[in-house]
Every structure is written in C-alpha cells, then in structure tokens.
Amino acid sequence: MSTRLKRVALHTLGCKLNYAETDTLAQRFEEAGYETIAFNEPADVYVINSCSVTENADTECRQLVRRVKKINPESKVVVTGCYAELKPERLKTISGIDLVIGNRNKFNVVSQVERHAHNEAIQNESVLGPISFQPSYSYASRTRSFLKVQDGCDYNCTFCTIPLARGLSRSASIADVLKQVDTLAQKGVKEIVLTGINLGDFGFGPARDVSMRKTEHFLDLLKALDNCSNIVRFRVSSVEPNLMSDAIIKFIAHSQRFAPHVHMPLQSGSDEILKRMKRRYKSDLYRERVAAIKSLMPHAAIGCDVIVGFPGEHSGYFNETEGLLKELEVSYLHVFSYSERVNTPATALEGKVSVQECRIRSNQLRKLSELKLQQFSAAFHLSQRPVLWEQPHNGKIRGYTDNYIRVQSVNHLNAAGEIQPTTLFWDDEQKAMWALE
Ligand code: SF4
CATH class of the missing domain: 2.40.50 (OB fold (Dihydrolipoamide Acetyltransferase, E2P))
Incomplete structure (x- = not known):
C-alpha cells in the first residue's frame, strides 16, 4: 500500500472482548505510523470489527460501509471479527468491502491492508484447529480498561456460534497478565475488568491444541492479581455458574481489590430448556450460587443473562424463568430474544416461539430488570x-x-x-x- 494511507478509523460491534480487540488493532495501526480518527471522519482505511451475535450483523455492516463510502469513496474498507469469520462469502456480496479478515488473522490487519489493493482479496483462514492467544486491552476511557485474559470456548451450547467464530478456549499466562496490568497502571488506569469468552475456563495457556491440559486456573489468576497494589480495583466480567466455585466466591468476598460484582449467565430458569440448550448446570445450582454470593457479600451486584423464546419454551417454561428471577437476589438482567444462527444445533429443535411472543416475554423481563435495579440501588441510599x-x-x-x-x-x-x-x-x-x- 502506498504511504498516503495514513488515517484509520475503527468501529466495534458486539461484546467487551471486541472493544478490547479493536483498541489493540488501533494500537497496531498507530505503531505502523497511522493516525486513528473517529469513524465519522474522512479516513483512508475503515475497519469494522464485526459480531456474529448481533441480530442484524449483515444489515449493520452494509449500513456502515455505505456510510463510510459516502465520507470517502476512495477509502479501503476492512471487515474483521466474528461475522467475518463465519460469513466471509456473505460479506463478499456487499459492495464496497475490500478485505474480509477472520479472527485468526485479524491482529495482522496492518500488513494485510498494506499487502492488498482495493477489492483484491477476500481472505479468511479458519479459527478451527490449534490456535494461539492474542492479548488485548481497551484504553478508550483511560480510567477503566477491559483486559482480555481468555478467548474461545470449548462448550457446545446449542444456540451459540462463538466456539465456531473464536475456536478453542485459551488464555494469557498469569505472568503475561501481570505485565499487561503493569502497563495499564502506568497509563493511569484505576480499574481493570477481566474479560473473556468463557472467563472461568481460564488456564489453557497461550498456544492451544485439543490435547492440551490446563496449566493454571482462574482462582490462581485472581490470587496473583490481588497482590497488584498498582491497580485499585479489579472486576470480573461474566463467569459460567458451574465455574463460579465456592472458593472463587469466598476469595472475591475477602479480597480488598476485587469489586463485589459478578455476572453469571442464567439463560433459562427451566431445567428442561437448560437441557435443550446444553448448559452445564440446573436452576438449583444457580440458586445456590446466588445464595452463596449474597451470604458472604450482601452488598454485591449480581448480573444475569437470559434468553427468551428458545425453541420449546412454552409459556409454562417461561413462567418458571420469570418466577426464578423474581425470587433470586439478582440486581439486573440482560435480556436477549432467541434468534436462529446457522450451523447451530438449536435450529433443528422443535417448538419455535413467534417473534411477537418473544417480544412480549422480553419486555416483561426488561421491566423486571428495571425494577430489580431500582430496588437494589435504592437500598444503598445514604450509605x-x-x-x-x-x-x-x-x-x-x-x-x-x-x-x-x-x-x-x-x-x-x-x-x-x-x-x-x-x-x-x-x-x-x-x-x-x-x-x-
Ligand atoms: S459457554 Fe456456551 S454460550 Fe458461552 S460462549 Fe461458550 S458455547 Fe457460547
């Protein structure tokens, strides 16, 4: 690529991990001499870090490409991330996209951009098979950073495309995490949010093939970080209920540095639906985990993901979910309506729930979430x-x-x-x- 391509603008769709990775891509461009600018400014290169969970990934990408091509018709447009990993051929049909880079190669984005001319290549190398961990952190807010310590997932939840989009579970080594924490502390960051796809599964090490066993564990990481006096506060993002052990709960409760806040996906309160989803716990286990957290940390915030309208979720099963959520001391919910993803086993399941019914259930749980958050917050009045x-x-x-x-x-x-x-x-x-x- 010629040296005139010097301004790059990046846009993120999806999760905290994607935000952390976009910031790392921006750092790569800056190290190569580019200036990073806002996405609504005229750039030479636009990078869209896409998401496969976003319901309208396709439409969103189309709209973004149209928007940036209006700002600078001569720009080079790159799409990377999970949607690029799963649907490169589909993206190829969108006019204006010059390069599609899957998750395995996205950290080489600068050399890819410089190597390929406009519209020259649609390039994608699968994440399946042995794959290494690429560290990332977000630094946009300058006070709080999302630090990626784990990537990928070995679970097979029947609704989820993430294992296909990101590959096997793998992690940074604890020693490398400590180095990154030090860098962030030197930049003035006060709070670090530990981020991953299946964070509680931390420990497989930076290079992974299927035969590899864990070398370190999530609790080891928490213990090592608790000694980092240069960071005031750590927070864990989402941890699966089956991996949120009593030892971890106890550790967070007694730590001076870990915030009393956990996010545990529930997805459904019906054991039948959890089984269909191939989740690795039953509702009773979730109930026990919440009780254990609250007994040691009555002031803790507990966040919870729920999916409504999964195939087979008749009104009785939905009522079980709603009933459980009303009973549990969770502080807020993230509510998702089920939508089919190609190549996932759930698409073959019977008992589809209509879009309209999904909307009704989703609204019901969103109202419950608002109420729970208000009640939780109000309890801290004057404290x-x-x-x-x-x-x-x-x-x-x-x-x-x-x-x-x-x-x-x-x-x-x-x-x-x-x-x-x-x-x-x-x-x-x-x-x-x-x-x-
Ligand atoms: S635990 Fe399940 S839902 Fe979460 S990333 Fe892995 S497969 Fe997807």
Whole structure:
C-alpha cells in the first residue's frame, strides 16, 4: 500500500472482548505510523470489527460501509471479527468491502491492508484447529480498561456460534497478565475488568491444541492479581455458574481489590430448556450460587443473562424463568430474544416461539430488570461506597460504585479518574443515584 494511507478509523460491534480487540488493532495501526480518527471522519482505511451475535450483523455492516463510502469513496474498507469469520462469502456480496479478515488473522490487519489493493482479496483462514492467544486491552476511557485474559470456548451450547467464530478456549499466562496490568497502571488506569469468552475456563495457556491440559486456573489468576497494589480495583466480567466455585466466591468476598460484582449467565430458569440448550448446570445450582454470593457479600451486584423464546419454551417454561428471577437476589438482567444462527444445533429443535411472543416475554423481563435495579440501588441510599469518576460531560460527572451502581454528580467535576468514598442519595422520583453533596 502506498504511504498516503495514513488515517484509520475503527468501529466495534458486539461484546467487551471486541472493544478490547479493536483498541489493540488501533494500537497496531498507530505503531505502523497511522493516525486513528473517529469513524465519522474522512479516513483512508475503515475497519469494522464485526459480531456474529448481533441480530442484524449483515444489515449493520452494509449500513456502515455505505456510510463510510459516502465520507470517502476512495477509502479501503476492512471487515474483521466474528461475522467475518463465519460469513466471509456473505460479506463478499456487499459492495464496497475490500478485505474480509477472520479472527485468526485479524491482529495482522496492518500488513494485510498494506499487502492488498482495493477489492483484491477476500481472505479468511479458519479459527478451527490449534490456535494461539492474542492479548488485548481497551484504553478508550483511560480510567477503566477491559483486559482480555481468555478467548474461545470449548462448550457446545446449542444456540451459540462463538466456539465456531473464536475456536478453542485459551488464555494469557498469569505472568503475561501481570505485565499487561503493569502497563495499564502506568497509563493511569484505576480499574481493570477481566474479560473473556468463557472467563472461568481460564488456564489453557497461550498456544492451544485439543490435547492440551490446563496449566493454571482462574482462582490462581485472581490470587496473583490481588497482590497488584498498582491497580485499585479489579472486576470480573461474566463467569459460567458451574465455574463460579465456592472458593472463587469466598476469595472475591475477602479480597480488598476485587469489586463485589459478578455476572453469571442464567439463560433459562427451566431445567428442561437448560437441557435443550446444553448448559452445564440446573436452576438449583444457580440458586445456590446466588445464595452463596449474597451470604458472604450482601452488598454485591449480581448480573444475569437470559434468553427468551428458545425453541420449546412454552409459556409454562417461561413462567418458571420469570418466577426464578423474581425470587433470586439478582440486581439486573440482560435480556436477549432467541434468534436462529446457522450451523447451530438449536435450529433443528422443535417448538419455535413467534417473534411477537418473544417480544412480549422480553419486555416483561426488561421491566423486571428495571425494577430489580431500582430496588437494589435504592437500598444503598445514604450509605457510602467508593466511586470511580469518569470524564465530565455537559456539567455532570458519572461513575460506578464498587458494586456497580451508576452514580452522578454536578459537584465532583474535578475528580475524573479518581476513586472517592461517596455518600449516595437515591432520588426516587428520577429513579437515579446521586452523590450526596
Ligand atoms: S459457554 Fe456456551 S454460550 Fe458461552 S460462549 Fe461458550 S458455547 Fe457460547
């Protein structure tokens, strides 16, 4: 590629892991002499880091390509990420895309861009088979970073394309994670969110083939990080309920550095649906995990993913899910409507649920989530929690407590990037938490 291609703009679709990886791609471009600019500015190269879970990945990619081609018709457009991994041929039909790079090769994006002329190559090498771990972290917020410590998944949940899009479970070594943590601390980051696809399955090491056994474990990682005095706060993102052991719960409860906040996907409260999904636990285990967390950390936030409308979920099974969620002390829900993904076993299951019914169930659970979050937050009215303040915006500053309550203030405008003990004030009319001034 000629030296005139010097400005790059990147856009992320999907999960926290994708955000961390996009920031790493941006770093690669910067190291190669590019300037990174916003996605709505005229760039020479546009990179879309795509997602296969996004319902309309196809439409979204089309719209983004159309948008950037209007800004600069001469630009080179690259699509990478999970959708590029799973559907390279489909992306090939979208006019304006010059290069499609699967997950195995995405970290070589700069050399790929420089090697290929416009519209010269659709290139994809599968992630299946032996594959190495590529470290990444996000640094956009400068106070909080998503650090990727694990990638891929060995599970076979019947609705999920992630194992096909990202390959086998593999991880950074603990020694490498500690080095990355040090780098982030030097940049001024105060909170690190440990991120992965199946985070609790951490430990397979940076290069993986199917015969490989675990060399380290998730709890070893937590213990090592707890000694990192240069980072104030760590948070774990999503951990499967079957991997959220009592030892891990106990460790987080007694740690000074790990935030009292866990996210555990439930997906369904019906044992029959969990079986059809090939999840590795039953609803009772989930119930026990929540009780164990709450008994050691009554103030902990617990987040939960739920899928509505999975094939076979008749109203009785949905009522089991809703009933369980009402009973459990979870603080908020992420609700997803089931949608078919090609090449997944769930597509062959009987008992499809209509789109309209999915919408009704999803709305019902979203309302429940709002109520739970309000009740959880209101319980901390006039109590003190440490808040990490973000960048001020329009005369207001926002931040999160250790137990993941969103707080706002008009008086802490100089506290960006700091963690401060803050007395909370719940405004029941606005349903919002404020710092008591
Ligand atoms: S645990 Fe299941 S849902 Fe999560 S990434 Fe693995 S296969 Fe997908």
